[in-house]
Amino acid sequence: MDTVRAHLDEPPEVAAVGIGVHGPAGHVDVFSLPDLWQLHLYTYEADLTVNGTAHAIRPGRLSLVPPGTTVRYRYRGRSEHLYAHLRLGSSGPPLSIPVIQDTGADLSPLTMQLRQALSAWPHSPRRASAEVWAALWRVAQLDPPHARGAAAVHPVVTAALALIEERLAEPLTVAEIAKAAGVSHNHLTRLFRAATGQTVVGYIRARRMARARHFLQATTLSIPAIAASVGIPDLQAFNKSCRRELGASPRVVRGGIDKL
Numbered sequence: 001m002d003t004v005r006a007h008l009d010e011p012p013e014v015a016a017v018g019i020g021v022h023g024p025a026g027h028v029d030v031f032s033l034p035d036l037w038q039l040h041l042y043t044y045e046a047d048l049t050v051n052g053t054a055h056a057i058r059p060g061r062l063s064l065v066p067p068g069t070t071v072r073y074r075y076r077g078r079s080e081h082l083y084a085h086l087r088l089g090s091s092g093p094p095l096s097i098p099v100i101q102d103t104g105a106d107l108s109p110l111t112m113q114l115r116q117a118l119s120a121w122p123h124s125p126r127r128a129s130a131e132v133w134a135a136l137w138r139v140a141q142l143d144p145p146h147a148r149g150a151a152a153v154h155p156v157v158t159a160a161l162a163l164i165e166e167r168l169a170e171p172l173t174v175a176e177i178a179k180a181a182g183v184s185h186n187h188l189t190r191l192f193r194a195a196t197g198q199t200v201v202g203y204i205r206a207r208r209m210a211r212a213r214h215f216l217q218a219t220t221l222s223i224p225a226i227a228a229s230v231g232i233p234d235l236q237a238f239n240k241s242c243r244r245e246l247g248a249s250p251r252v253v254r255g256g257i258d259k260l
Contacts, residue, residue, distance in 0.1 A: 012087060022073065037067060084117060168231055
């Protein structure tokens with residue numbers, strides 16, 4: 001077994017969080033958890049076999065094993081790892097995640113999240129579940145091709161998307177985004193369209209209007225405040241954008257009359 005398919009659209013039900021200590025009682029353990037997933041973050045070297053497939057454990061690697069799977073560990077002395085045993089739901093599309101993978105630059109935040117889950121357990125199980133859930137999503141993003149079930153998004157596009165979300169309330173040009181991402185205007189444009197099917201300007205406009213619709217329908221913020229919060233402080237321009245992108249004026253969208 002090299003990959004697993006996990007549903008992460010709803011919080012996990014955490015059954016236990018702890019530090020596993022192995023080795024002193026013997027160098028080999030063979031077991032399974034019939035009803036629970038196993039999430040392990042390793043600090044040692046060992047050999048792991050998952051349903052007959054061999055994997056190498058190294059410091060900084062992490063494994064995710066589904067319920068009912070037989071695992072065989074061969075330790076090389078005292079071995080300690082952070083673990084979480086949990087149940088996953090079935091909502092949303094399944095994500096394909098490697099059984100074992102290097103955490104790389106995510107080792108520190110993953111360690112922190114699991115240790116925070118450990119400190120919260122069992123006095124605040126909901127907090128522990130939240131930390132484990134966040135860790136699982138981070139794990140799902142360690143290997144983008146598997147996590148997305150498609151080709152990985154180019155790092156330049158990822159950086160551009162993050163910058164756009166951070167600065168929707170501010171004036172933002174393609175040239176500024178390209179400079180922040182470290183590429184030329186034309187190169188960003190090509191990469192962005194290939195990854196999203198949209199122009200950078202079109203994407204920014206769509207995101208601003210999606211945020212505006214949310215604020216109009218879900219909050220009591222004034223329309224001028226909403227316009228400013230999505231980077232279109234000119235009310236006339238905001239009104240035109242709403243009519244063009246949402247099919248109605250801000251007041252009509254707020255009243256729920258639009259049929260989108």
